[in-house]
Amino acid sequence: MSDSKENISDPIKKNPPKPAKLVGVKGMNDLLPADSFIWEKLERSLISLAKTYGYQNIRTPILENTGVFLRGIGEVTDIVEKEMYSFEDRLNGEQLTLRPEGTASVVRACVEHNLLYDGPRRLYYIGPMFRHERPQRGRYRQFHQFGIEALGFSGPEIDAEIILMSQRLWDDLGVSGLRLEINSLGNEVERLAHRTALVEYFETNQALLDEDSLRRLKLNPLRILDTKNPSMQDMVEKAPRLIDFLGEESLSHFDQLQEILKANNVVFKINPRLVRGLDYYNLTVFEWITDQLGAQGTVAGGGRYDPLIERMGGKPAPACGWAMGIERIVELMKEQDIVEDRSTQCDVYVLHSGGKTVVPAMVSAEVLRSAGVDVMVHASPDGKVSSFKSQMKKADASGALFALIIGENELETNSFLLKDLRKSGDQFSYQMEDLLDKVIDAIVSQSD
Structure with a gap:
């Protein structure tokens, strides 16, 4: 006869421990219904804006070969050095990266599928991007961008067009308080001359450079101009200005851009210290900035990147574009109270x-x-x-x-x-x- 104790149920099995609550990855946020209608309103406005200017949608994979961004963004950038989510595919050993931005992926797709074969292209994208950085307001590890890419156009009128697009977006949304800053990075020869002068200047003031700037001095000295270190601001302000190295052609391009913007009543400020964080830019660069979102003031930016298509393996072709952070614009819309109090689920x-x-x-x-x-x-x-x-x-x-x-x-x-x-x-x-x-x-x- 079996022991009666063997028939008694195990109390642990009878009352199993409650499973721990699972939570999302820090900096990768859920979009809940309370906010989804704001995103939908913004996305409708963005898609409508793109169509108004004749831009077509392109969708690229979230995962790319790491080389797309090493070649497209440049190895001496914070994105590549610190922020990319890269890993080796254990099935085949491929080096893969979650896309940190959209332009390199779009250019890769255009080169791979020969999209410029029958002429220039106006394209737009919208979707998630990924950067491994400390999450803060309006800046997350998974974030979303809307971007415009005009490929195959060389004139300043297309630079002006993409800026006018962004101005129209703010007007359509009712967003206020944004200021536009523009600059010209010139061409490669002009940047090289400026770089030489810049290195000489910073070497003379080497004692004032922080650790990041010392590292960039030989590799990417232009990025030192973008430093946020308060103790370096006075020294940086006195550094040689790229605009003083521009030749006649670059200056003419920049002057025509300004003329078009003025004719369309777009208010802007020339910021000779403005550089973009990615090293594929040339000539026109611009940013839209707000003081209402704390330290992360840039909500959109872009410019011309004529060298990139050839760098990505395509035939040389000019290009320019801009991108905006959707989370930041949503925050700005909330801050300015220009969204409805609630969403309407049905009629x-x-x-x-x-x-x-x-x-x-x-x-x-x-x-x-x-x-x-x-x-x-x-x-x-x-x-x-x-x-x-x-x-x-x-x-x-x-x-x-x-x-x-x-x-x-x-x-x-x-x-x-x-x-x-x-x-x-x-x-x-x-x-x-x-x-x-x-x-x-x-x-x-x-x-x-």
Whole structure:
């Protein structure tokens, strides 16, 4: 006979420990419904803006061969040296990187698929990027960018166009308080002459350079001009200016850009110390800056990158573009209180009394959806029929313009009730055969 103790259930198995709550990776944030409508509004504006100027969408993979960014961004940059998420694919040994920015990927795609074969291209992208850095407001490890790339155009008018696009975006969104700073980085010969003068100047002032600047002195001295170290600002301000090394052609390009911007009433400031963080830029560079987001003041920026296409293995071709951080613009929209207090989930919220009223409620919803009306049908979380009072609270919370009610009485008379939830609060009864006409008319009159 077996020991009776063997039949006693293990208390640990009977009451297993509660699983630990899983959380997301720091700096890689969830987008929750409370904010998703702001993102959707912004994304609609961005896509509409791109189409207004004749730009087409391009989508590249989140993962690229690491060489795309080593060659495209440059090895002596903070992105490549400190911030890239790179790893070896254990299946085949490939070196892969989560994309830290969009331009190098777009250029790689254009070269690989020979997109410039039949002429220049106007392209835009939107999606997540990844950089391994300390998360802070408006700056995260997974962030999202919208970018514009104009490939195959050499004139200053395309530089002006992409700046005008960004100005139009701020106007369309109602975002204020942004200031535009522009500069010219000239061509390679001019930058080399400036670099020589810059190295000589910084070597003379080597005692004032911090550790980062000493490292950059021989490799990328132009980046020293972008230092945020307060103790170096006075010395940096007195450094040789690139604009003083520009030749006639570069100056003419810069002058024409300014002329177009002025003619379109775009206010800007020339900042001779403005350099972009990536080393593929030449001639025009620009940034849009705000003082409302703390230390991370740049919300968008770009410029011309004529050397990049050839560097990525393509035939030499000019190019320029800009990118903006979507998180930063969302923060700015919230800061300036230019977004709605709540999102509207639907136009019509359908209420029913369960039982046989569920079928006509579902059929009515599909009829309206086929006509382009956004509809939610009430569904009880516990499977029981909710009271009409409870359902009406849900209808109001949904932001719907109207409640469409189908109860037992309506079922018997083949009718429905339509209640105005936003203006008058009036409620009317109509025959089911008039469903589409009455609801559409009501929505149209609500928007007038």
